[in-house]
Amino acid sequence: xxxxxxxxxxxxxxxxxxxxxxxxxxxxxxxxxxxxxxxxxxxxxxxxxxxxxxxxxxxxxxxxxxxxxxxxxxxxxxxxxxxxxxxxxxxxxxxxxxxxxxxxxxxxxxxxxxxxxxxxxxxxxxxxxxxxxxxxxxxxxxxxxxxxxxxxxxxxxxxxxxxxxxxxxxxxxxxxxxxxxxxxxxxxxxxxxxxxxxxxxxxxxxxxxxxxxxxxxxxxxxxxxxxxxxxxxxxxxxxxxxxxxxxxxxxxxxxxxxxxxxxxxxxxxxxxxxxxxxxxxxxxxxxxxxxxxxxxxxxxxxxxxxxxxxxxxxxxxxxxxxxxxxxxxxxxxxxxxxxxxxxxxxxxxxxxxxxxxxxxxxxxxxxxxxxxxxxx
Amino acid sequence: xxxxxxxxxxxxxxxxxxxxxxxxxxxxxxxxxxxxxxxxxxxxxxxxxxxxxxxxxxxxxxxxxxxxxxxxxxxxxxxxxxxxxxxxxxxxxxxxxxxxxxxxxxxxxxxxxxxxxxxxxxxxxxxxxxxxxxxxxxxxxxxxxxxxxxxxxxxxxxxxxxxxxxxxxxxxxxxxxxxxxxxxxxxxxxxxxxxxxxxxxxxxxxxxxxxxxxxxxxxxxxxxxxxxxxxxxxxxxxxxxxxxxxxxxxxxxxxxxxxxxxxxxxxxxxxxxxxxxxxxxxxxxxxxxxxxxxxxxxxxxxxxxxxxxxxxxxxxxxxxxxxxxxxxxxxxxxxxxxxxxxxxxxxxxxxxxxxxxxxxxx
Numbered sequence: 001x002x003x004x005x006x007x008x009x010x011x012x013x014x015x016x017x018x019x020x021x022x023x024x025x026x027x028x029x030x031x032x033x034x035x036x037x038x039x040x041x042x043x044x045x046x047x048x049x050x051x052x053x054x055x056x057x058x059x060x061x062x063x064x065x066x067x068x069x070x071x072x073x074x075x076x077x078x079x080x081x082x083x084x085x086x087x088x089x090x091x092x093x094x095x096x097x098x099x100x101x102x103x104x105x106x107x108x109x110x111x112x113x114x115x116x117x118x119x120x121x122x123x124x125x126x127x128x129x130x131x132x133x134x135x136x137x138x139x140x141x142x143x144x145x146x147x148x149x150x151x152x153x154x155x156x157x158x159x160x161x162x163x164x165x166x167x168x169x170x171x172x173x174x175x176x177x178x179x180x181x182x183x184x185x186x187x188x189x190x191x192x193x194x195x196x197x198x199x200x201x202x203x204x205x206x207x208x209x210x211x212x213x214x215x216x217x218x219x220x221x222x223x224x225x226x227x228x229x230x231x232x233x234x235x236x237x238x239x240x241x242x243x244x245x246x247x248x249x250x251x252x253x254x255x256x257x258x259x260x261x262x263x264x265x266x267x268x269x270x271x272x273x274x275x276x277x278x279x280x281x282x283x284x285x286x287x288x289x290x291x292x293x294x295x296x297x298x299x300x301x302x303x304x305x306x307x308x309x310x311x312x313x314x315x316x317x318x319x320x321x322x323x324x325x326x327x328x329x330x331x332x333x334x335x336x337x338x339x340x341x342x343x344x345x346x347x348x349x350x351x352x353x354x355x356x357x358x359x360x361x362x363x364x365x366x367x368x369x370x371x372x373x374x375x376x
Numbered sequence: 377x378x379x380x381x382x383x384x385x386x387x388x389x390x391x392x393x394x395x396x397x398x399x400x401x402x403x404x405x406x407x408x409x410x411x412x413x414x415x416x417x418x419x420x421x422x423x424x425x426x427x428x429x430x431x432x433x434x435x436x437x438x439x440x441x442x443x444x445x446x447x448x449x450x451x452x453x454x455x456x457x458x459x460x461x462x463x464x465x466x467x468x469x470x471x472x473x474x475x476x477x478x479x480x481x482x483x484x485x486x487x488x489x490x491x492x493x494x495x496x497x498x499x500x501x502x503x504x505x506x507x508x509x510x511x512x513x514x515x516x517x518x519x520x521x522x523x524x525x526x527x528x529x530x531x532x533x534x535x536x537x538x539x540x541x542x543x544x545x546x547x548x549x550x551x552x553x554x555x556x557x558x559x560x561x562x563x564x565x566x567x568x569x570x571x572x573x574x575x576x577x578x579x580x581x582x583x584x585x586x587x588x589x590x591x592x593x594x595x596x597x598x599x600x601x602x603x604x605x606x607x608x609x610x611x612x613x614x615x616x617x618x619x620x621x622x623x624x625x626x627x628x629x630x631x632x633x634x635x636x637x638x639x640x641x642x643x644x645x646x647x648x649x650x651x652x653x654x655x656x657x658x659x660x661x662x663x664x665x666x667x668x669x670x671x672x673x674x675x676x677x678x679x680x681x682x683x684x685x686x687x688x689x690x691x692x693x694x695x696x697x698x699x700x701x702x703x704x705x706x707x708x709x710x711x712x713x714x715x716x717x718x719x720x721x722x723x724x725x726x727x728x729x730x731x732x733x734x735x736x737x738x
Contacts, residue, residue, distance in 0.1 A: 048673060131538075162525070163522065165485050348460075
């Protein structure tokens with residue numbers, strides 16, 4: 001125990017030294033506060049999967065009251081921005097030029113077929129290059145068309161008999177607002193960047209300048225050096241995290257259904273893992289050039305693509321799913337999306353927290369191992 | 377000068393590895409990972425109907441590779457825990473009178489409950505459910521003599537008939553990784569020399585600033601083009617993405633794109649005093665450039681102000697070019713409006729970088 005006291009004092013000294021360094025070079029503070037604010041701001045507004053005002057071409061070969069009521073429904077829908085074309089070739093040219101996303105084609109026999117009992121054909125051509133958007137737009141068209149069909153049948157005094165009537169219920173996000181799931185995910189992406197950036201460059205800089213060796217020959221232990229690095233940046237990172245959550249709730253109006261304490265607890269775990277990863281990068285790299293390259297390659301895109309933030313992990317091939325397990329952001333995204341939208345779902349929180357603890361311990365252990373070896 | 381820069385990059389083993397290995401790995405992993413298509417989605421069934429209609433309908437779901445039956449529920453109380461705990465993404469609830477209604481010519485009600493935490497997945501899933509139920513309905517209507525609907529919607533998709541999102545994403549990754557490589561090579565290059573003091577030495581040599589600029593820009597251009605070609609090769613050979621357009625249209629786009637990326641990288645690098653600032657600058661550009669490029673989420677969905685901002689983003693133009701050349705077989709003439717903005721960005725940023733070389737000296 002008696003050895004513990006001076007250890008604490010040394011640690012305090014190291015933390016003070018690191019804190020002073022942070023104060024003197026404002027770039028760390030910029031990384032922790034300005035960066036998340038800017039990034040969340042741009043992404044929160046810029047990233048959306050909800051198509052609206054989709055430009056769509058309407059080609060009506062023989063206008064009639066029936067076609068007018070159908071095109072009127074498209075005109076009135078806020079999903080579409082219809083443009084009328086007189087014939088199919090000109091509409092197809094517009095599709096090729098990417099001026100419209102799709103073409104709705106009512107052929108000259110449409111009205112006749114409709115009155116003779118049908119089924120009257122309606123053609124929908126979509127630009128399928130972006131398959132996801134094409135599918136969403138097809139869904140919108142089907143929605144508008146289905147409503148029109150039901151109304152038309154009713155006007156004719158027929159019942160629109162479909163054998164199965166689907167009643168859909170989407171839990172946690174009934175209005176299917178993509179901001180609600182994208183913003184919590186973005187917090188994870190942004191915090192991954194912040195965590196790695198804060199530590200990756202700093203320690204590499206000390207190695208490059210030789211001040212790390214100077215520190216290592218002092219009686220200070222490796223563990224204390226690491227903690228001394230970690231704690232100040234942890235405090236900075238948590239500040240950034242609080243800012244991000246506040247923006248999500250107040251600016252983007254994402255409902256926070258779980259408790260703030262659970263959210264902060266898991267964020268702390270994640271931050272330790274992210275900082276640990278940054279420390280590891282800088283310990284491996286030993287110079288800022290390589291550390292910078294590694295940080296760019298190993299943090300941003302994996303967190304963006306493999307975390308489940310936007311692409312569903314369950315649908316990836318098995319070996320890719322296995323790889324996602326070493327991405328800390330994956331666990332954080334799951335917890336964030338649950339705590340924000342569904343509430344405190346303990347099975348989800350426990351599993352992912354344990355995974356984060358393991359990752360944090362792993363990174364820290366590796367960092368310690370690498371640092372000690374370098375001493376020889 | 378160019379040789380010296382290339383050597384400086386390739387001499388160091390670690391730096392060599394970081395330039396070549398991660399992009400290839402990422403291409404492979406991301407191309408498999410980044411898909412909006414769903415498969416083997418876990419779902420649960422709560423079936424209160426003993427009749428044949430429900431059995432037939434559930435058979436359709438069992439036969440689909442998109443779905444995997446994970447649980448059969450006995451009572452309503454099991455539904456919330458199954459969805460909350462993410463054991464299943466969807467529950468199909470069939471009420472008692474499903475078959476009875478359908479045999480009497482009325483609609484049977486099918487309740488679909490979906491986890492909306494990822495609302496895009498929820499929408500895609502709903503689309504799958506709709507198409508399965510529609511084909512079941514059509515079959516049932518034909519077998520049981522239901523009247524035909526008055527009109528029918530036939531959907532046809534151009535360029536990507538099966539709506540495979542891989543065809544959309546893999547060409548996108550070509551742009552993403554090429555940008556990264558070009559930026560990483562250039563962004564730290566000037567800042568590193570400035571920190572080491574060798575940049576001032578370079579400036580006092582008889583070399584013209586334009587020559588220094590060229591010497592710094594060419595390695596990025598060469599490495600970027602080489603890696604870009606490699607990635608295109610993998611996209612075609614490994615992932616079977618159809619390359620319908622001409623290589624000329626693709627390479628003109630790639631060359632201009634890398635030029636603009638190199639220009640941006642050098643501009644960031646010459647503005648920064650330390651490597652840390654340069655890296656921060658590279659990140660500050662790279663992250664928004666990727667997210668606001670239309671890579672995963674369409675630019676058309678963004679607010680107008682953000683859409684205007686994307687006009688400054690070279691990746692935005694290149695992504696459209698790559699996808700058009702790959703999938704639509706677009707020719708140079710159709711893509712002209714996309715080529716020149718990248719050229720402008722490249723020339724302007726390079727000019728600024730060259731100007732900063734000299735004026736940062738004092």
